[in-house]
Structures are given as structure tokens and as C-alpha cells.
Amino acid sequence: MMNQPKSRPSGDADRLTKKLQEQGFDDEDVATFLPLLERLGQWHAPSPTSEATDRLLARLEPLLPGPSPIRVALQTGPVGFTSMLQERFAQTCLQLTLFRPWFWFSSTLIAILGLILTAQSGVDRSLLLELLGPALSYLAVAAVTRAVPSNTLELEFACPVSAKQLTLTRLLIVLGYDVSLGLILSLVWRAAGVNVLPLTLHWLAPLLLVSGLSLLLSGRLGVHLAVGAVTIAWLLSTILVQSSVDLAHTAGLATGQRAVVLALCGIAAIVVAIVRSEARSRRQLHHG
């Protein structure tokens, strides 16, 4: 039995002696007060009746706090594939409501800017799109890791939804939105008689690569530093490649193929970032 105190003093003289000594009583005091303590044991307290226990429990039951909604959700959980899909859809809708208007407007503005600039004659459209892509990446990564700068990672960890699920859901939203913008641009270019596929690749490749690498590095460097470093590295390498025709040829890849390789690298980085999202978020939580 644990924590079940005795209802009367110990009759054991040794134990009482030790108690008194522990309290700082000397031998003379112990001899004086030991009979007193033994005498205290003569006063017995009655035990509560079973009726009193029942009355007490009946009085206390209504005061019990109700189980928290999170605990209930965790215990019930989704059952079956359809319920799981419904839950994921509900999560996506919930995440959609969490994005601030600045994300939607800024992304659209960058796309419109790209459209205007590429419409100019005598402009290297591929280069222009490769330079604009990372701007969207910054917004995408900032939106996906929104809990880090606002110091709400603890709240996200307290949710029944895991960090992986949150990262994946948000990535689907932001990249889905960015790709949609790219497709709209493609439709405009197509109407203008431009070859759409290479241009779309030049738009998506930096977007995916910079987003993936930024997400991957954000756990170690922090969101802003990671996005900044990757973006600068991307811009420098793009300018370097464009200015050195020999280098591009040395790589042995046409610009379209290069874009495909970069896009695939970006997708791979995103996958790794999602897999490691839990650990990454925890690192950010400790550093934050």
C-alpha cells in the first residue's frame, strides 16, 4: 500500500526515538517526551463510513473536468480510408484559412511581374523566370514554416496532427498555388505562340529546387538564413552559367534537360525535408 499513513503514532519506541532525534531532541529530551508520544497513540480517530464515501463520491463526480476535445479526437481517430481522406481534406481546409492574404497577393504579383517582363521583346525569358522563381520559393517556405517566426511551434506539437502532416499539407497548398500560377502564365504564352514547356520548366525548376533546399536547411540555419543562402547561391550559379556558355556545354546538358534535373533534385529535397520535418521542427523549437 502506498501513501497510506498510519492513523495513530507508531508504537515502536525505536521509531519514535529516531523521529525525536531527527527533530534535534537530545537523549534527555527523548527520554522525557517518548512517553508523551506513546500516549498520543491512545487517541484513536474513527474511520469514515462507506455511506460517507458514497456521499463524497456522488458530490465530487459532477465536478470532474470533461475530457479535452484533443484527447477525444486522439482516442477516436479516423476509421477507414474514406474517413482518413475526409480528415485530410478537413486539415487542408483548416490550413487554407491560416494563410494570410499577403501570401496569395504576393505570389500573384510575382507571377504578373514575370508575365509582364517576359512579354518584353529581346528578353531571355528562361533566365528571367529562373531569377523570379526563388522569390516564390521564399514565400512558399515562409508559409510552410509559419510557426517558427511566430513562435507557435509548441502549439503545433501539441496538436494531434504531426509535423510531417502539417508540412505536407502546407506544401501541397503553396506549391499547388504556385504551379497553378505557372500554368496560367503558360496559357498566356501559348496564346502568344511561345513554346510553353521549356518556359514552364524554367519557372518550376528554381521554385522546387530552392524550396526543397531551403526547407532542408531551415532546421539548421533558421528559415530566413536558409532561404537567403539558397536563393543567393541559386542566383549566382544561374548568372554564372548564363554568362559562361562553355560551362553550360561542359555540363553536357541542354537548358531544358538541366531544368528537369534541377526540378527533380528539388522534389527529392522536398521529400527528404518532409521525412525529416518532425526532427527539423524540434530543432527549431529548441533554438527558438
Next chain:
Amino acid sequence: MIGGNADVRERHTVTTPSDEQLMAAIGGGDSAALSLLVTRYQGPLFGYLYRFTSGDRQLAEDLVQETFIRVLRQRTFRAGRPVKPWLYAIATNAARDSLRRAAREITLNLEDATERLADPEPGPEAVMLALAQDQAIAQGIAQLPDEYRATLLLRYYHDFSLQEIADALAVPLGTVKSRLSVGTHRLRDALQRTEAERR
């Protein structure tokens, strides 16, 4: 054998959750945990409050109820701290509040003793003697100020360690020792006075 001991320990952990585990479960609305905590502590708390109120059975029952109500309503328990001293701290505060509200001197309650007089075993004379002894001790304890009474009761009737008393009464360890020393001397003097008056 090690594995066997581990199994026994595991079974013990599963069958008898700690006070802290019970409090966590109660926080989640677990009525079985509440029932277990009440079963574990109603008796000891009742004994403590019965003696704190110098044998007022009805008041002690009310105070036990008040203690558990405060446990559920105030939710001041912090995870990682022991439950027992915290529970007795609430009980002590409830008893002090009640006595202060009533602004009454503690009077001896003879109800339980007269109940025992009606009991033919072990005989009226022995019961009368026991009653007199109960009264003498109760009266001696009743004459102590609240803080000394609480300290002595927790130490001598409920086997609290010095640190547990310090936690329960929110006082430094030195104060506990001082109260035990002064309280024990005062109790002896009070008992001697009571016996002298009886003679």
C-alpha cells in the same frame, strides 16, 4: 530473477498507479482515478481533520469533502510535485478557514465517546477511562495554535517527514523543527495542566 522482479514491478505499477498518475488522469476526467484517490486518502484526511477539529466528526467529514472539492475546482496541482503534501496543505487551509469563519474556540466533541458508552464491549469502565484519555489528549492538542497543531498531527499521527511537513505547510525546514520542538513542549505542559485540573 531480475526479469521476474521487473515483471512484479511492472504489474505493481499497472495495478496501483501513483498519486501523481491519478491526478493526471483526474485532470482528463477519469472518474475511476478520482474514486481511487478518494479511497486512498479519505480515511487519512478524515483522521487528520478529526483530530485538527478536536473530535468534531461532522465538521471533519465536511472538511474532507471541502478538500476534495478544492482539489477539483482550484486545479493548483503542478505535475512533478508530490500529491500527499499538497493534499494535506489544502486540508489544513480548509480547516483553518472553517475555524476562522466560525470564529469559535475548539470544543471537545463527546459524540463518539458516548456512542462507545452504548457499546457493551469492552465494558463501561474501560470506555470511560479511554474517553478520559481521549479527552485529555484532544484537549491538550486543542490548546495548541493551529500551526503547531498541524505540525504535530502530521508528524506524530501521519508519519510525515520533516520535508513533507515543510511542503504541506509552506514553511522552511527550520521552522518545522522549531514548531515540533516548541509544540511538543507545549503539548506536554498542556497535558500536565489538564491532568492537574482533573485531579
